[in-house]
Amino acid sequence: MADPVYIKIVDDIKKMVNSAELKPGDIVPPETALCKEYGVSRMTVRKGLAILANEGYIFSVPGKGSYVKKPEVNKYTLYYDEMNNMINRVDNARLLEVTIIMPDEKLANEMKITRNKHVIMIRRLFYTDGVPIAYDVKYLLYSKGMPIVEKEIEQATFQEMVSNGLPIFALKKRISISAQIPNEEIKRYLNIYDELALLVVEQKLYNSENKPIGIGVTSYRGDYIKLQGNSD
Amino acid sequence: MADPVYIKIVDDIKKMVNSAELKPGDIVPPETALCKEYGVSRMTVRKGLAILANEGYIFSVPGKGSYVKKPEVNKYTLYYDEMNNMINRVDNARLLEVTIIMPDEKLANEMKITRNKHVIMIRRLFYTDGVPIAYDVKYLLYSKGMPIVEKEIEQATFQEMVSNGLPIFALKKRISISAQIPNEEIKRYLNIYDELALLVVEQKLYNSENKPIGIGVTSYRGDYIKLQGNSD
DNA sequence: CAGTGGTCTAGACCACAGC
DNA sequence: CTGTGGTCTAGACCACTGC
Numbered sequence: 001m002a003d004p005v006y007i008k009i010v011d012d013i014k015k016m017v018n019s020a021e022l023k024p025g026d027i028v029p030p031e032t033a034l035c036k037e038y039g040v041s042r043m044t045v046r047k048g049l050a051i052l053a054n055e056g057y058i059f060s061v062p063g064k065g066s067y068v069k070k071p072e073v074n075k076y077t078l079y080y081d082e083m084n085n086m087i088n089r090v091d092n093a094r095l096l097e098v099t100i101i102m103p104d105e106k107l108a109n110e111m112k113i114t115r116n117k118h119v120i121m122i123r124r125l126f127y128t129d130g131v132p133i134a135y136d137v138k139y140l141l142y143s144k145g146m147p148i149v150e151k152e153i154e155q156a157t158f159q160e161m162v163s164n165g166l167p168i169f170a171l172k173k174r175i176s177i178s179a180q181i182p183n184e185e186i187k188r189y190l191n192i193y194d195e196l197a198l199l200v201v202e203q204k205l206y207n208s209e210n211k212p213i214g215i216g217v218t219s220y221r222g223d224y225i226k227l228q229g230n231s232d
Numbered sequence: 233m234a235d236p237v238y239i240k241i242v243d244d245i246k247k248m249v250n251s252a253e254l255k256p257g258d259i260v261p262p263e264t265a266l267c268k269e270y271g272v273s274r275m276t277v278r279k280g281l282a283i284l285a286n287e288g289y290i291f292s293v294p295g296k297g298s299y300v301k302k303p304e305v306n307k308y309t310l311y312y313d314e315m316n317n318m319i320n321r322v323d324n325a326r327l328l329e330v331t332i333i334m335p336d337e338k339l340a341n342e343m344k345i346t347r348n349k350h351v352i353m354i355r356r357l358f359y360t361d362g363v364p365i366a367y368d369v370k371y372l373l374y375s376k377g378m379p380i381v382e383k384e385i386e387q388a389t390f391q392e393m394v395s396n397g398l399p400i401f402a403l404k405k406r407i408s409i410s411a412q413i414p415n416e417e418i419k420r421y422l423n424i425y426d427e428l429a430l431l432v433v434e435q436k437l438y439n440s441e442n443k444p445i446g447i448g449v450t451s452y453r454g455d456y457i458k459l460q461g462n463s464d
Numbered sequence: 465c466a467g468t469g470g471t472c473t474a475g476a477c478c479a480c481a482g483c
Numbered sequence: 484c485t486g487t488g489g490t491c492t493a494g495a496c497c498a499c500t501g502c
Contacts, residue, residue: 004489004490006352006491031468031469032468041493041494042492043472043493049469056295060468061469062468063500063502064469064499064500064501065467065468066468073313074313076311076405078305080308081305081306095499121502136496171305171316172462172463173305174460174463175308177459179412179452196409199410199411217296222412225411226408226410227406227408227409228406228408229335229406229408230401237472258487262486262487263487264486272473273472273474292487292489294481294488295482295486295487295488296480296486296491297487
């Protein structure tokens, strides 16, 4: 093995967990014992345990020991960008409207603002191979540095509209995914004549103080999108 | 501050990144410089940098230095369990059928098996407050220790069916989410009389060798489910 | 009290980048 | 060659746990 010692420790303990030699709740040998077993110093052992803790295999309790963790079986990682998804890529976008509105009660509530604040509303259609596949509405609180040129808005993702490249680490986002039947307006925009379900993805952006700064709702033709997620 | 030094280092660098004092691609001060700046030993500095690397803020290149990373803006974490979701909780399940079938070409393909292998098919209905809200089909490769008592199958999640509590860390899962129009059979099962969209979640389980061991398709009434995800 | 993990030091040697 | 990060040591002191 060219691997460093701490990797060997990690692999060995992973093997024990995966072969049920160590079960969730079981205690991992104390650091001093592992030091002796592998003939290394404590910092090396701790490096290995830190990796295991980080990957969700174990957790440590000061004064007691390290324990095998119950895995989070229901956790998935999903990559979503309104312009790219698992079946198709948006290759074009058309701006339907960009206006400044006063929010109705529902929107004001969702954005946690009073109804006398102004909100920018952007409505777009997304195309793939010339076919309209999604109807997209965004509501943004105005802030300095936002793109105001229509050409910029047309092709921008939510990120690009709100964060002008700057404190992107601080942004928090939530999405919620649902299935809906299109209303007449969306049917017209997406050329839907038969029964067809929409996959509706709502994005909500928060600044570092957890205040909403934008809401986006993208309604995809159900036959043109599939979102995918992975465990790990 | 009662915080350890490495936490201070982490916070300071995070602040610099979030205030754009350090931009993606910029180089982080070398470890030796940080040692001097904070008056600590190198291991302490490295502990801080390791945390930042782990949280996706920086990455290190041996022989060169540490750099600020572009954040993964499109990454979301989603918790999904066929029995629990954001609007409703499945409080009851009814077993429709459990049989052993020979897979058709499509299924054999998806499970990467030959068509002469046997597959267990389980069909269920999920209820909330006595209302059927989802139609669920699972296909499982038979393996030792699987629940065979109907009462067990009825209330089991996918996890519980496949992994009998053992090497759960090794399991990999994928989900894909789509919106569909129900067929006549599902309409009957879910008491759908009007137009209603289905949120369809397909789960696929793989063992540690990346071979599929089970496929599950759960079709929820669109008005009863909403999946949610978070960045971070 | 002894044993545990949490923090930290002041060194060391290595492999690797770039000049 | 110097400077960088990657690995590792052999100690230290602390706070906490459980007896």
